[in-house]
Amino acid sequence: MIGKKTRITATDLILLAGVGVAVVWLLYQATVQAQYRWNWQAIPQYLLRLDEKSGQWVPGVILQGVIVTLRLSFWATLIALFIGTIMGLFRTSCSRYRRMIGTGYVEIIRNIPILVWIFLFYYFIGDRLLPAIGIGRATFTGDSPLSGLLRLFVAEPSQVSIFISGTVALAVYEGAYITEIIRAGIQSIDKGQWEASSGLGFTRTQQLRYIIFPQALRRIMPPLAGQFISTIKDSAIVSVISIQELTFQGMELMAATFLTFEVWITVLAIYFAICLVCSLLVERFELHLKKEVLT
Amino acid sequence: MRIVTRMTRFLFLAVLVFTLAGIPGAMATDSQDSVVEQVIQRGVLRVGMSTFVPWAMKDKTGKLIGFEIDVATRLAEDMGVKVEFVPTKWSGIIPALLTGKFDVIIGGMGILPSRNLKVNFTDPYDFTGMSIVASKKMAAGMTGIEAFNKPGVIIAARLGSTAVTATKKYLPNAEIRMFDDEAQAYQEVVNGRVHAVVGSAPTPAFQAIKYPGKLFLPIGGTFTREPIGFAVRKGDVDTLNYFNNWIGYVAAEGWLMERKTYWFETKDWEPQIQ
Numbered sequence: 001m002i003g004k005k006t007r008i009t010a011t012d013l014i015l016l017a018g019v020g021v022a023v024v025w026l027l028y029q030a031t032v033q034a035q036y037r038w039n040w041q042a043i044p045q046y047l048l049r050l051d052e053k054s055g056q057w058v059p060g061v062i063l064q065g066v067i068v069t070l071r072l073s074f075w076a077t078l079i080a081l082f083i084g085t086i087m088g089l090f091r092t093s094c095s096r097y098r099r100m101i102g103t104g105y106v107e108i109i110r111n112i113p114i115l116v117w118i119f120l121f122y123y124f125i126g127d128r129l130l131p132a133i134g135i136g137r138a139t140f141t142g143d144s145p146l147s148g149l150l151r152l153f154v155a156e157p158s159q160v161s162i163f164i165s166g167t168v169a170l171a172v173y174e175g176a177y178i179t180e181i182i183r184a185g186i187q188s189i190d191k192g193q194w195e196a197s198s199g200l201g202f203t204r205t206q207q208l209r210y211i212i213f214p215q216a217l218r219r220i221m222p223p224l225a226g227q228f229i230s231t232i233k234d235s236a237i238v239s240v241i242s243i244q245e246l247t248f249q250g251m252e253l254m255a256a257t258f259l260t261f262e263v264w265i266t267v268l269a270i271y272f273a274i275c276l277v278c279s280l281l282v283e284r285f286e287l288h289l290k291k292e293v294l295t
Numbered sequence: 296m297r298i299v300t301r302m303t304r305f306l307f308l309a310v311l312v313f314t315l316a317g318i319p320g321a322m323a324t325d326s327q328d329s330v331v332e333q334v335i336q337r338g339v340l341r342v343g344m345s346t347f348v349p350w351a352m353k354d355k356t357g358k359l360i361g362f363e364i365d366v367a368t369r370l371a372e373d374m375g376v377k378v379e380f381v382p383t384k385w386s387g388i389i390p391a392l393l394t395g396k397f398d399v400i401i402g403g404m405g406i407l408p409s410r411n412l413k414v415n416f417t418d419p420y421d422f423t424g425m426s427i428v429a430s431k432k433m434a435a436g437m438t439g440i441e442a443f444n445k446p447g448v449i450i451a452a453r454l455g456s457t458a459v460t461a462t463k464k465y466l467p468n469a470e471i472r473m474f475d476d477e478a479q480a481y482q483e484v485v486n487g488r489v490h491a492v493v494g495s496a497p498t499p500a501f502q503a504i505k506y507p508g509k510l511f512l513p514i515g516g517t518f519t520r521e522p523i524g525f526a527v528r529k530g531d532v533d534t535l536n537y538f539n540n541w542i543g544y545v546a547a548e549g550w551l552m553e554r555k556t557y558w559f560e561t562k563d564w565e566p567q568i569q
Contacts, residue, residue, distance in 0.1 A: 037506075042569050045355050061357040119387070123394045158341075158379045162396070242383045242391075252382060254478040256352035257569055258502075 030261070043262050046253060062263075065249030066270055071153065072167055072245055073232045079171035080231065081224075084178025091183040094204070102179065109176035114237055118169045122241040126165025159244065166238040174231050181227060185220035186212060218289055225282035229275050236271070246270060329533035330398050331374075340371040340378050341397035345385040347477065348498055349558045350403040354567040362558040366420065367401045369550070370541060386455040386475065389413055392526060399538070400526040403495065405457035415531065416524035417538040420551060424517025425461040428499035428510050429491035430484050437490070440518050444468050449489040451480040458493045461519045466493075485509055497559050 031038065046060040059067065090102035109117070155163035189212050197211040239248035250267040254260050334340045344351045344363055351361040359380050371378035381397045392400050392414060403423065406416045429437060437443060443450065448469040452458040453476065462471050472489060474480040481502050484492045487509070492499060496517050503510045525538050545551050558564065 039569075049355065051356075060355075061353055064357060123390060127395065158381070240384060240387070242381070242387075244382065248382075251476055252346050252353055255346035255476045256348060258348075258478045258481060258505075259569075260478050260482045 038262065039259055040262055042257065042259055043266055046263075047266075061249050061253055062246070062266060062270070065244060065246035066274075068155070068159075068163075068243065068245040068249075069232070069235055070274075071155070072163070072170070072235050072238065072243065073228075075154070075167045076170040076174060076235065077228050077231050079168065080174035080178050080227075083171065083175035084182055087175065087179040088182025088186065089208075091179060092186045102183075106176045106179050109173055114173050114234065115240065117173060118166070118238060118241060121169035121172075122162070122165050126169070127161060129164055129168060162241060162243055166241055166243045170231065170235060170238060174227065174234065177227055177230075178224065181220055181223045182216075184223075185216035188219055189215050218293065221289060222282075222286055225278075225285070229278050229282070232275055232278065233271065329531050330527060331534045331537050334374065334376055334398055338376050340367070340374060340376050340399070341381055342367045342371075342378060343381050343383050343388055343392055343397040343400045344402040345383055345388060347385075347403055347495070348501075349564065350495075351380075352568065355569070360564065360567060362421075362554055363401050363403055365554050365558075366551075369545065370401070370538075373541060384475065385453065389526070393528060395528075398527070399534075403523055404526050405460075405521040406524045407457060407460060410526070413529075414526040415529050415535055416526055417535060418542055419522030419524050420542040420546065421523040421555060423495050423521050423523055425458055425493055425519040425521070426496040426499040426517045427491050427493050427513055428481075428484065428503050429513050430487045430489065431509055431511055432487040434490040434513070438513050440465060440514055442513065443491055446470075448491075451483045451489040451492045452494065453477050453480055456495075457519075457521055458495065461521075462493045465518060501562075 046062045048057055048063060049060045050056070051058045087102045087105055090098040091106070093099055093102070151157070154160065186208075193211055193215065194207060197207040202210065235245060236247040239245060239251065242248060246267055250263050254263045257263070328336070344359075344367070346352050347361075347363075349361050351359060351363045354360045359382075364380070367380070368378050381391075383391050383396070385402075388400055388402065388404075389410070391397065400414075403421075404410070404416075405423070406419060410416075427440065427443070429443075434443070434448075444466045446468050448466070449472055450462050450466060450469045451472045451474060452462055454473040459471060459473060462469065469490075472480075472483070474483070477494060477498065480492050480494065481498075483489045485502075485506055491513070492502075500512060503512050525542075527534050527538070542551075
């Protein structure tokens with residue numbers, strides 16, 4: 001395969017033409033058959049608009065949603081990575097007790113629907129989180145630089161409680177999948193590596209840190225990156241608890257303007273763009289890792 | 296090693312207890328004070344609402360506008376506090392009120408006996424009615440509400456709204472297809488996949504004006520009359536009394552009627568949306 005030049009054959013052209021016809025037919029169905037009155041001119045103002053008072057460009061409703069989606073995905077990924085690493089180590093631990101906690105966590109989370117989990121978490125656990133870690137509303141409404149940073153990187157004061165419960169619920173959910181990725185990565189390393197390092201007098205922690213984990217990391221990275229991208233897409237589901245992220249803003253906009261298809265297509269294109277950029281970055285990073293191994 | 300294991304065990308137990316303790320706690324209000332007292336202390340009135348044209352919707356700048364928004368803003372102003380809107384999905388708005396995500400629902404909520412068992416309602420500050428708009432393709436020649444009360448007729452409505460209740464009551468033989476948002480329901484009738492949409496006036500009439508080639512109004516006006524009230528958590532006499540008297544006060548002023556005319560009888564606000 002490597003080095004072999006690909007040629008475009010007749011079969012490829014026929015396939016391409018077939019796909020092209022299908023797309024055109026679908027577009028025809030959507031516009032002519034459904035007799036939908038398209039109004040694309042209305043969309044740009046929801047992305048970016050000129051504020052008349054200040055004369056500056058400010059993000060419109062949809063772009064505000066994108067910002068919330070990015071914040072949400074970022075924090076959820078970070079927390080999920082933390083939970084997943086700890087639980088992944090628990091799953092491969094020598095202690096039977098820790099293995100049980102790890103397995104229990106993964107099995108519970110993986111066997112419940114994410115939608116139901118998010119609802120239950122929001123109604124019953126979400127409100128207890130902030131007071132429990134000693135953060136009040138005032139932390140977010142104050143004038144200190146810390147409050148400003150929190151508002152910029154976390155959420156507006158009115159949205160904080162719901163944002164945190166959505167983020168944590170999503171993180172706990174994604175964490176279960178990351179746990180499995182990390183467990184599989186560690187277990188994929190040959191037993192001989194453990195035995196050899198043990199023979200050299202490393203303690204278990206040292207074995208993990210210096211011998212096993214660096215090797216496992218290379219195998220963990222690709223599926224882990226896939227999971228991160230998955231988190232961005234899964235974040236759409238927290239719209240059910242009214243976090244004002246991209247999907248929720250899109251649905252609110254549709255309810256107000258009745259521009260159903262235009263808004264859905266715009267939202268779809270934005271998710272696609274974000275995830276595609278992430279995918280390409282991950283691909284480059286993987287290539288970089290491969291080169292490092294070769295040299 | 297032993298100590299670490301004991302620590303994790305303890306932590307795990309602590310998390311479990313804390314979570315379980317949160318469940319009954321989340322159901323109850325946080326203190327003994329009435330909601331009005333809490334709002335005054337906090338300085339913010341949190342209002343649960345959902346997008347419903349022209350009750351509440353976002354304008355081009357992302358600001359909320361609409362009849363309910365005017366009502367809630369004036370209410371907060373008269374209480375001397377700030378108003379904070381919590382946009383919530385209609386299907387989950389009552390559980391969100393009960394678990395304290397906001398203080399009151401001001402969202403065009405119809406007073407229904409079944410809903411009233413879960414929440415307390417204020418005196419009605421408004422009346423609305425259900426209206427119906429039909430597809431020219433699917434429901435050609437069907438006039439009057441009875442024409443739609445037949446097996447095989449499909450009606451679209453918003454999930455959890457009084458439109459569903461009204462359809463079940465007045466059109467028991469028709470099949471109901473429910474949607475999370477109103478826009479999706481109206482899209483179905485425009486596409487000619489359902490016979491008609493039942494929704495709160497005046498949206499059905501507005502839609503018929505927007506798509507004159509595809510939609511028509513089988514009946515003039517509305518076929519139900521529903522009282523609309525604020526919804527609050529149960530057993531809070533102080534708050535109910537305050538809200539009731541506030542409604543009486545602004546109604547006597549003529550302010551409610553004036554706002555209602557602006558949002559429901561005119562379309563002066565339309566340029567703000569698109």
